[in-house]
Amino acid sequence: MSTLSDPPEGSFRLSMLLNDTRYRSLTLQAVAAIALALALYYLYSNLAANLRAAGLNISFSFLGSSAGYDINQTLIDYNSQSSNFKAAIVGILNTLLVAILACITATILGVFAGVLRLSNNWLVRKLMAGYVEIFRNIPVLIWIIIIFTILTAVMPGARAYLGEEPERGLIGGIFAFTNRGVYMPAPFFTNGFGGGEGSGLNWLMLIAVLVASFFGARAVTQSANRKQEATGVRPNTLLINLAIWLLPLVIFSLIFGLSWDMPDPLANRFNLQGGIQIGAPLIALWFALSIYTGAFIAENVRAGIQAVSNGQTEAAAALGLRPNRVMSLVVLPQALRVIIPPLISQYLNITKNSSLAIAVGYADITATLGGITLNQTGRAIECVLLLMLFYLVISLSISAVMNVYNNSMKLKER
């Protein structure tokens, strides 16, 4: 082959650029490159002409100027004097917050529904099939609006909880469900590090303690595993694990004086004061994304479990494993290989669908940067580009994680 495909010296003719497969791809790519460059130049010249006509320029300096609007649900300190950049950060954190919350609940709901769809109980099976079909076939925007309407139109106003003799008492003395959202106690520390008020440092320390507990508990489990391998008897680790998780927490809270800021019906005549308020938009978005995506995850889980062949279950049973160990040691590890990749792309969908927050007024990145900031500053191109960049970074990092996972879970074949 190679002897035939080497052209004789000096035999190159211009027509070979089209007719000879060795050169044709170069010709085509050159043509494509020129066409692409022309198209990009055309778009760019239009953009430049339009911007000149409108007296605009591309500049990101608006990020530094004061935002001038309030956001009702923020994870960090923010007020209307803060910069547009800080408003965007608030939006990013809010997007991540609702995405993470929805991922967790959607997974729980989806696994639950997916397993029940394979139940041998006919009624439960049909009920779950109904859930999956109904939620998959109706747009998520309609679900978000329906749940938001339930929260705002059906729940009582905050006024119902106010006064000496309210119409409704706080549920369990601590929770209040109103049409503006849920009020619940907020934990805080009275003693800070080295004296003074409690601060964010306490929370960092708390996280450090939890991480330490996690590693401690893992060490205990590993040593129990080793003992089981060596002697065949597994020592009971329940109590010691409980102690490792709870004792440091209790001691930590005692030292730094953990207390709870309760929602107070008496402090104010118009609204409940104190505690954490989880706004109705956040709850609506969280619930709607969870039940909508949960239906998709249920289908993934069902497909994953069904993908494990029946022979595996029977072989495990023939080895004498009990049904729950068959599930945990044989079926689930194999099903997870099938379930996890679509599961992660569902997480990606949740993150992208969380941009529908703008429909119910939850201040995520689309509503702050792509909504109010865009409308106030008129910087449409810059805002939309930054918005796309943010989602692109999230999507690409999630796909990178997925690729790493897929490679590690790939069947090791010869």
Place this chain on the structure above:
Amino acid sequence: MSDTHEHSIAFVRTTEIAQQPAPLNAAGPVKWMRDNLFATWANALLTVAAAYVLFLLISSTLPWIWGGLWTTSSLSECREILQGQSAACFSVLTERWNQLLFGFKYPAEFYWRPTVALVLMFFALAPVLFFDLPRKLLIITALFPFAAYWLIWGGTIWTPLFAMLGFVVGYFVYARYVSNNFALGFFGGVAAAIVTWYLSGFIVSAIAPSQPLLAAVPSRDLGGFMLNLMLGLTCVSLSIPLGIALALGRQSSMPLIKWVCVIFIEFIRGVPLITLLFVASVMLAYFFPPEATVDLFLRVVIMITMFSAAYIAEVIRGGLAALPKGQYEAADSLGLDYAQAMRLIILPQALKISIPGIVNIAVGLFKDTTLVSVISMFDLVGMIRGPILASTDWNGVYWELLGFAAVLFFIVCYGISQYSQWLERRLATDHR
């Protein structure tokens, strides 16, 4: 042997016993219920819990629907008649029926035009969806886009006619040259079509009557469920060829073309549709020539088409990857060039594998057309949240309206997914 039995055993039955019916608890509904509803204690509890949930759902919604009013003219009138009873006020659907379907600006005397287009749509889709139907019906499918355009937007009939002429000219040029060289035929056809359209632009503006047969309706007057259907159908049908091109480009051995396609696909798949709709509503206009006025409907169609094309490209890439390598090699060894191999061997098989995935994307896209309400287009959801709920007559009729939208989308999407399952069974020619 039987002799021994006669002596040793007192009685030996020599005839068969007549067959008895199975015991009552081992057959029929009782057995079915024991197996499927009350197999174990836990199972029985689950059944009771599920039945209770079902009872709650039905007992709360059924009387509400059953007692619904259909003929009042406002919510306050509903409340007067009901006097505190809980029942639906479906009159909003009957009173605003046309607005829900066509939007609030489409001229009422022209409602028959989109309706005719909808009926035509079923005839046009039938031969595409069910290939047992005679192939001649595909003529309706080919004529449908032009007829639907003329019916919905109105204006002079010469615009769709000359658009069609461009396709016809392009096809004839393609058919003339494709036997020599696919690339020559394809690009020649495209060029011929473009030249025809360019020339017909002058002709149409010269011969267009001042009073066309069907009065023109501007795009911004479109709305309601019609808008959802139009966006869904247009964008899906436009994005399939684009998706095929992108999938082939991504598989190409030419690095430049491959990387352009990869970047396009990954970029579009990485951002939410809503940001692309923002692009359509606030940013895309900057990229057109200053004197051009491209209306919002067209800009939205462009962005949604790009969006779904990227997803369809990934589905088709899956189909291409699922084909055994032997198919590619067999095509090569027959001496087929790239275009022939793709058209005759690879794509027919790859597309067949990808059909369920493409239908899934189509369902998802149709649901996503509701997002245009966010950029203030009045589709079904936009109509409900905007003009209808904001009107003094119907302020507060949430459940009837949202329920109607949900039911409408459910019927269409569930129908499409059932069709997809039927098609999958129908196309399963491998004997597994």
